[in-house]
Amino acid sequence: MKIHQLSLFLENQPGQLIEPCRVLARATIDVRTLSLADTEQFGILRLIVSDWQKAAAILEQAGYAVNVTEVVALEVADRPGGLAEIMDVLEAKGDDASGINIEYMYAFPFGRGDRAVIIFRFDRPDAAIERLQSAGINVVDGVDVYSRVS
Amino acid sequence: MFIIRGVNVFPSQIETALLAVEGTLPHYQIVLTREKGLDEMEVLVEVTSEVFSDKVGSLEHLHNRLGAALEHTLGIRAHVRLVRPRTIQRSEGKAQRVVDQRNLA
Numbered sequence: 001m002k003i004h005q006l007s008l009f010l011e012n013q014p015g016q017l018i019e020p021c022r023v024l025a026r027a028t029i030d031v032r033t034l035s036l037a038d039t040e041q042f043g044i045l046r047l048i049v050s051d052w053q054k055a056a057a058i059l060e061q062a063g064y065a066v067n068v069t070e071v072v073a074l075e076v077a078d079r080p081g082g083l084a085e086i087m088d089v090l091e092a093k094g095d096d097a098s099g100i101n102i103e104y105m106y107a108f109p110f111g112r113g114d115r116a117v118i119i120f121r122f123d124r125p126d127a128a129i130e131r132l133q134s135a136g137i138n139v140v141d142g143v144d145v146y147s148r149v150s
Numbered sequence: 151m152f153i154i155r156g157v158n159v160f161p162s163q164i165e166t167a168l169l170a171v172e173g174t175l176p177h178y179q180i181v182l183t184r185e186k187g188l189d190e191m192e193v194l195v196e197v198t199s200e201v202f203s204d205k206v207g208s209l210e211h212l213h214n215r216l217g218a219a220l221e222h223t224l225g226i227r228a229h230v231r232l233v234r235p236r237t238i239q240r241s242e243g244k245a246q247r248v249v250d251q252r253n254l255a
Contacts, residue, residue, distance in 0.1 A: 007204035009197045011234060037206050041213070042197075042232055044206060063236045065202040103205055121204065 001129050002070035003142045004052040005119070009065040010043040020045065023062045029055045032145060033119065035106035046106070048119065050146055072125050073108075073140035074132065075115040082116070089135040090128060100128045108145075117145070152248055154182060154189045157226050161247045164193060167219040171212070172201055179238045184252040192229040193220060196238055 010016040017036070024031060030050040037044045049055045052068070059066050076082045092099035101123040108117040117140055122128040129139055151160050161180065169175050177196040182189060193216075201212060213230055220228040239246060 005204065007202070009202050009209075009232070009234060011232075039206060039210065042209065044204060044209070046204060060199065063234065065197045065199045065235050067199065067202045067204050069204040 001072070001139050001141065002125055003048060003073050003119070003140075003145050005069045005071045005121070006047045006049060006052055006056055006059065007067040007069060008045040008047070008059060010045055012038055012041055012043050016043065017045065019062070020059060020064065023058060024049065024055060027054065027058050029058075033106065033108045035104070035119075037104070046104075048108075048145060052146070069121065070125055072120045072122060072129060072132075073117055073142075073145050074120060075112060075138040075140060076118050078111055078114050078116045083118075086118075086132070086137060089131055089137065090122075100124055100131070152180075152182065152250065154191050155226055157224065159191075159224055159226075163223050164220065167223040168193075168195065168216065170223075171215045171219045174200070176201070177235075177238050177240075179246065180248045182248065182250045182252050189252060190229065191226070192231055194231050194233050194238055196235050197232050198235055 008020055010020075032048040032050065034048070035046045037046070047055070048071075056066050056068060074086060076086055090100045090102070103121040103123060105118055105120045107119070111117060115138075120128070132139055151158055153159070164178065164180060165175055168178055176198060179194045181192045181194065183192070184190070195216060197209075203209060209232065213232055216230045217228065220230065
């Protein structure tokens with residue numbers, strides 16, 4: 001159920017992003033979606049790619065610090081209130097009195113019909129998946145995401 | 151050894167501080183500059199996959215801890231700059247630890 005995300009350490013300078021893009025292009029690895037986080041000093045490029053093991057290996061070989069994290073892809077209704085419904089499930093309440101924290105999130109550029117697909121980085125992914133599934137929210141399988149969500 | 155703002159600094163002290171934070175010694179380089187008559191010390195530290203995290207907060211925490219450890223060990227402030235792996239020059243397998251750009255006459 002969980003999806004492997006690669007994170008790369010970049011310095012916050014012009015020209016830093018093009019190199020990893022070229023490395024992935026040469027290896028014909030497709031980037032499904034990405035997010036770039038920045039601070040004054042450095043950046044973190046987070047990637048969901050077609051072949052994460054191969055991508056991690058070649059990026060490390062190319063001299064990058066690579067981190068592999070498990071994230072969760074959810075189908076979110078593409079209408080007003082869609083995201084709020086997801087947040088409702090994650091909020092602290094009832095028998096599980098502790099809320100689940102979202103470290104960060106970003107979306108896929110394509111959806112599934114009337115649903116958007118959003119990547120979530122939870123502090124407790126397993127607890128989040130359990131809660132979301134029992135609330136009837138579709139957690140997108142890794143295979144679907146790595147190949148093509150459409 | 152070098153002297154900055156009247157304080158003797160040994161690279162081994164820098165290594166002790168970096169080691170204390172990261173557990174293993176990262177590649178590093180000390181850059182000394184002089185701005186408006188004031189000596190500045192910057193320590194470049196390579197970020198390895200082992201200490202790198204997907205979370206901005208974790209990296210900022212690492213950055214702050216390195217800065218605090220250096221200040222604690224040396225008694226003076228040093229700027230820490232996190233850099234990509236293998237970007238610090240190595241000459242004949244050994245890194246040039248101190249780059250002094252102060253043009254001491």
